[in-house]
Amino acid sequence: MTNRTPPPPHVIVIGNGMVGHRLVEQLRAQADVHxxxxxxxxxxxRLAYDRVHLSSHFDDPRPDLALATEAGYTExxxxxxxxxxxxxxxxxxxxxxxxxxxxxxxAVFATGSIPFVPPLPGRFAKGVFVxxxxxxxxxxxxxxxxxxxxxxxxxxxxxxxxxxALRKLGLDTHVVEFAxxxxxxxxxxEGGATLRRTIEAMGIGVHVSKATTELTWNAAxxxxxxxxxxxxxxxxxxxxxxxxxxxxxxxxxxxxxxxGERGGIRIDDTGRTxxxxxxxxxECALHDGRIYGLVAPGYQMAKVTAxxxxxxxGVLSGEPAHFRGADLSTKLKLLGVEVGSFGDAKGxxxxxxxxSLSDNVRGTYSKVVLSPDGKAVLGGLLVGDTARYSDLLxxxxxxxxxxxxxxxxxVPPLPGGAALPASADALICSCENVRTSAICSAIxxxxxxxxxxxxxxxxxxxxxxCVPSLHGLLQTELRRLGETVTNHVCEHYAYSRQELFDVIRxxxxxxxxxxxxxxxTGLGCEVCKPAVASILASLHNELIVKPQHAxxxxxxxxFLANIQKNGTYSVMPRVPGGEITAEGLIAIGAVAKKFGLxxxxxxxxxxxxxxxxxxxxxxxWEDLIAAGFESGHAYGKSLRTVKxxxxxxxxxxxxxxxxxxxxxxELRYRGLRSPHKLKSGVSGCTRECAEARSKDFGxxxxxxGWNVYVGGNGGVTPKHAVLLAGDxxxxxxxxxLDRYLMFYVRTADRxxxxxxxxxxxxxxxxxxxxxxxxxxxxxxxxxxxxxxRHVASYEDEWAAAVNDPSIRARFRTFVNSDARDDGVxxxxxxxQIRPADYPQLTPLPMAGGDD
Amino acid sequence: MTLLPSAPPSSxxxxxxxxxxxxxxxxxxxxxxxxxxxxxxxxxxxxxVYAVGNRDPYTGANVMSRGLTGSYTRSGETRVKVASxxxxxxxxxxxxxxxxxxxxxxPTYPVRVEGGDVWIGSAV
Numbered sequence: 001m002t003n004r005t006p007p008p009p010h011v012i013v014i015g016n017g018m019v020g021h022r023l024v025e026q027l028r029a030q031a032d033v034h035x036x037x038x039x040x041x042x043x044x045x046r047l048a049y050d051r052v053h054l055s056s057h058f059d060d061p062r063p064d065l066a067l068a069t070e071a072g073y074t075e076x077x078x079x080x081x082x083x084x085x086x087x088x089x090x091x092x093x094x095x096x097x098x099x100x101x102x103x104x105x106x107a108v109f110a111t112g113s114i115p116f117v118p119p120l121p122g123r124f125a126k127g128v129f130v131x132x133x134x135x136x137x138x139x140x141x142x143x144x145x146x147x148x149x150x151x152x153x154x155x156x157x158x159x160x161x162x163x164x165a166l167r168k169l170g171l172d173t174h175v176v177e178f179a180x181x182x183x184x185x186x187x188x189x190e191g192g193a194t195l196r197r198t199i200e201a202m203g204i205g206v207h208v209s210k211a212t213t214e215l216t217w218n219a220a221x222x223x224x225x226x227x228x229x230x231x232x233x234x235x236x237x238x239x240x241x242x243x244x245x246x247x248x249x250x251x252x253x254x255x256x257x258x259x260g261e262r263g264g265i266r267i268d269d270t271g272r273t274x275x276x277x278x279x280x281x282x283e284c285a286l287h288d289g290r291i292y293g294l295v296a297p298g299y300q301m302a303k304v305t306a307x308x309x310x311x312x313x314g315v316l317s318g319e320p321a322h323f324r325g326a327d328l329s330t331k332l333k334l335l336g337v338e339v340g341s342f343g344d345a346k347g348x349x350x351x352x353x354x355x356s357l358s359d360n361v362r363g364t365y366s367k368v369v370l371s372p373d374g375k376a377v378l379g380g381l382l383v384g385d386t387a388r389y390s391d392l393l394x395x396x397x398x399x400x401x402x403x404x405x406x407x408x409x410x411v412p413p414l415p416g417g418a419a420l421p422a423s424a425d426a427l428i429c430s431c432e433n434v435r436t437s438a439i440c441s442a443i444x445x446x447x448x449x450x451x452x453x454x455x456x457x458x459x460x461x462x463x464x465x466c467v468p469s470l471h472g473l474l475q476t477e478l479r480r481l482g483e484t485v486t487n488h489v490c491e492h493y494a495y496s497r498q499e500l501f502d503v504i505r506x507x508x509x510x511x512x513x514x515x516x517x518x519x520x521t522g523l524g525c526e527v528c529k530p531a532v533a534s535i536l537a538s539l540h541n542e543l544i545v546k547p548q549h550a551x552x553x554x555x556x557x558x559f560l561a562n563i564q565k566n567g568t569y570s571v572m573p574r575v576p577g578g579e580i581t582a583e584g585l586i587a588i589g590a591v592a593k594k595f596g597l598x599x600x601x602x603x604x605x606x607x608x609x610x611x612x613x614x615x616x617x618x619x620x621w622e623d624l625i626a627a628g629f630e631s632g633h634a635y636g637k638s639l640r641t642v643k644x645x646x647x648x649x650x651x652x653x654x655x656x657x658x659x660x661x662x663x664x665x666e667l668r669y670r671g672l673r674s675p676h677k678l679k680s681g682v683s684g685c686t687r688e689c690a691e692a693r694s695k696d697f698g699x700x701x702x703x704x705g706w707n708v709y710v711g712g713n714g715g716v717t718p719k720h721a722v723l724l725a726g727d728x729x730x731x732x733x734x735x736x737l738d739r740y741l742m743f744y745v746r747t748a749d750r751x752x753x754x755x756x757x758x759x760x761x762x763x764x765x766x767x768x769x770x771x772x773x774x775x776x777x778x779x780x781x782x783x784x785x786x787x788x789r790h791v792a793s794y795e796d797e798w799a800a801a802v803n804d805p806s807i808r809a810r811f812r813t814f815v816n817s818d819a820r821d822d823g824v825x826x827x828x829x830x831x832q833i834r835p836a837d838y839p840q841l842t843p844l845p846m847a848g849g850d851d
Numbered sequence: 852m853t854l855l856p857s858a859p860p861s862s863x864x865x866x867x868x869x870x871x872x873x874x875x876x877x878x879x880x881x882x883x884x885x886x887x888x889x890x891x892x893x894x895x896x897x898x899x900v901y902a903v904g905n906r907d908p909y910t911g912a913n914v915m916s917r918g919l920t921g922s923y924t925r926s927g928e929t930r931v932k933v934a935s936x937x938x939x940x941x942x943x944x945x946x947x948x949x950x951x952x953x954x955x956x957x958p959t960y961p962v963r964v965e966g967g968d969v970w971i972g973s974a975v
Contacts, residue, residue: 491923492922523931524921525932526918529919551880555917555936558917563917566912813883814884815893816871819885821913823906823912824913
């Protein structure tokens with residue numbers, strides 16, 4: 001070989017904290033070992049670990065906080081040099097580590113920051129610590145074993161975190177803050193005061209407006225007390241400084257790079273320092289006069305810088321990336337207290353107004369900062385309850401004009417959920433224009449069930465969409481009137497759906513006849529039959545079209561398609577995750593053309609084929625099955641769709657592969673019978689193009705993995721899903737969803753959506769978390785096993801129906817004729833068929849009668 | 852088995868049409884038969900056979916044979932019903948009467964089961 005390949009360009013990353021590690025990941029994601037050489041200089045003997053969750057180092061069992069491992073780096077061809085970088089020669093482009101000189105094509109400072117320790121007398125006494133590294137924490141733990149009191153200097157984020165840790169170690173704990181209130185960087189005075197009350201109620205001492213002047217120590221050289229400027233003192237035998245950070249810029253400064261007056265390596269929007277081949281990221285970098293002490297902006301810098309380094313080295317082409325500053329909105333749980341701060345939280349925008357609500361009883365404080373005209377939310381604060389954080393952050397970031405009075409944004413929802421609508425006389429049934437007051441007077445007048453309510457108010461007799469609200473209102477009113485409220489499925493079973501589920505499971509019934517004989521009366525009805533059918537299907541997953549199950553199925557399940565207004569059906573093949581090939585599209589189109597069907601793309605990323613005659617259904621399925629499709633279960637109370645965006649595969653914003661996850665979830669949960677239909681969505685980034693938060697379960701990608709949201713829906717009463725868990729791996733998502741879905745399937749009421757189920761769950765989201773995340777009831781393994789059984793027993797219902805002549809025979813329109821239904825007539829609209837309007841159907845001579 | 856749940860007045864002789872074998876109707880379910888140009892929903896419920904018009908008067912669609920059957924209690928008496936699959940309006944299977952509105956009813960037909968075959972008479 002005469003043509004020698006030149007060695008790939010070399011990047012040296014100085015520092016291996018969270019941001020330095022993220023930078024390495026970003027580089028490696030875009031350039032392999034043949035196109036880029038990467039060396040990491042790590043001063044600590046251990047590689048990058050999760051500093052955000054540092055305090056969990058005190059938990060038992062101690063979690064593994066490592067983000068990077070030696071093996072992982074070796075595998076991806078990243079060299080690690082342990083040691084302190086001593087010198088950077090900008091002209092020669094070399095870094096010296098422990099006497100070794102390493103040449104670079106580009107260098108990145110990721111040296112982070114060091115805790116600020118004010119120059120107080122006594123700061124070198126024994127028992128004085130900072131809260132920064134795992135070694136610091138080990139030292140604190142050791143010292144705490146011989147201490148009774150601990151003080152943290154600094155009432156900011158990290159200080160409170162440290163206070164929580166000292167309390168966990170069993171110390172009598174105090175927090176000392178120089179500012180007049182806690183978390184001065186994030187909170188206003190009232191927010192700080194609310195937080196203080198809650199923290200004091202936990203037994204932690206809070207001392208604000210305290211300037212520490214001196215530390216004293218005892219004969220053993222150990223810290224013994226603090227003296228303040230106001231003459232007071234506080235005794236302690238352990239002290240932690242958490243009074244802010246200072247960027248580590250000494251190496252950069254010595255190398256001749258530009259640094260800020262108060263420290264920090266100056267960088268421009270591309271992450272570059274004053275030297276064109278040197279970059280800086282994270283807490284050592286000064287961007288636009290600002291040092292960011294949070295990890296998220298650091299990650300953004302890492303992403304931008306990685307792209308620009310690769311461009312400079314000719315590995316990537318395209319436009320440079322830019323860092324334009326970061327949104328500092330944060331939501332966290334400090335000592336169990338939820339704190340959220342977003343946008344212009346302190347109202348520094350000239351002319352801004354604010355609305356706030358402080359509740360000393362609940363220990364909550366909420367504030368929204370509004371634009372001068374009061375039309376837009378600029379920011380806000382939430383202390384004690386951050387349930388609305390995401391919604392308010394959305395409002396802030398999107399700049400959506402307010403359509404409601406601003407105070408409604410911060411008033412907590414009525415206790416016990418709101419079966420009673422917010423307005424005393426809300427419109428319940430929009431088809432018939434019936435209001436709450438009419439329903440309530442009917443109930444007071446003696447109506448005791450939904451059927452009677454329908455009859456005497458005509459509410460719910462139109463589209464029927466308000467029937468669940470009617471039911472809820474009836475229950476609420478009856479309870480208000482002091483009457484016994486039954487939750488019986490119907491007159492044939494004196495059980496709720498959940499009770500019925502339990503009794504069927506425990507007794508092991510497999511058929512309707514057994515269930516009715518043992519627990520029911522009469523012949524059943526259109527309410528209990530589908531409910532029992534669903535329970536049997538959830539438990540045993542037998543084909544619903546089997547003869548013993550067929551009489552229980554509502555027409556959609558009986559004919560495995562959706563009945564439409566004129567008695568024809570629509571057919572919807574499954575398109576997992578909405579991903580479909582050109583061949584698949586052509587095949588669906590060919591079927592539609594052959595059988596004269598109307599086509600519509602649905603909101604759930606499916607192609608709906610409408611206007612199918614009942615007797616054509618098996619032939620339609622045969623063609624679809626031959627093209628590789630299966631039933632989409634659009635007819636069942638079952639998993640309908642897992643919608644997705646194109647995610648990181650295609651999208652410039654995507655951070656995870658949402659399509660692959662959506663396909664995986666859809667295939668896993670297809671055919672799962674549930675109390676209500678289930679929809680899901682997976683979004684590849686927070687832009688949320690899959691609208692995952694309006695679904696029964698939604699998954700949204702984060703930089704670290706996936707956030708899982710539950711309990712959302714569209715429909716008559718739309719609900720945004722709420723966060724169940726964050727930053728999960730794909731497998732963790734699947735396990736959690738297995739448990740969530742099975743727990744819902746087992747315990748929800750008939751036709752109860754996940755949102756209502758969650759609202760009515762005693763203890764709500766926290767209870768759900770305790771059951772499916774902390775395994776409080778010891779059910780997790782069983783729930784997972786049940787889902788595994790479901791997955792293993794899945795069978796395509798269309799194929800089963802097509803292949804069984806006795807089932808296929810049920811699809812004939814007439815038992816004694818091959819004629820078609822003369823009541824089905826079409827008119828043309830926009831080039832396709834649609835049902836002729838009833839009752840203007842043309843009387844047609846019947847074709848092919850039997851006599 | 853001979854069943855005449857809704858017998859015609861004796862002075863009128865219905866015209867009988869055989870439509871299917873009883874075993875063609877799964878217990879609890881219905882089928883639709885074309886009888887002299889009319890769509891008739893025929894149900895096999897709890898050992899009895901019932902026949903009503905197939906057209907749902909509330910929607911105009913020919914769907915009653917696809918309804919779910921069941922029972923309900925009226926004045927202490929257990930009666931059989933069918934609920935339309937479209938908007939779930941329920942009808943008494945014997946009388947055809949709507950349970951939501953006494954003024955609305957499905958036509959009913961005499962039924963006879965003979966030698967395992969189901970016969971439908973002309974509407975009454």
